[in-house]
Amino acid sequence: MPDMDGIEATRQIRREQKHRVIILAMTANAMAEDAVLCLAAGMDHYISKPISIEKLITILQQVSREVR
Numbered sequence: 001m002p003d004m005d006g007i008e009a010t011r012q013i014r015r016e017q018k019h020r021v022i023i024l025a026m027t028a029n030a031m032a033e034d035a036v037l038c039l040a041a042g043m044d045h046y047i048s049k050p051i052s053i054e055k056l057i058t059i060l061q062q063v064s065r066e067v068r
Contacts, residue, residue, distance in 0.1 A: 014042040
């Protein structure tokens, strides 16, 4: 993103949201501290690339159940 990264975008969304928005980090950064940073910023889940469709589906199903 030209003006902000995903971490800052998530923080801004969380500050301004009126309704719960699900945010899933999908990043090439695969270090444990990257996941911690994403989750601390307010993201709901974290997945590193390369991803498998099966893993993505599992995560989306999990997040979907959490917001019901």
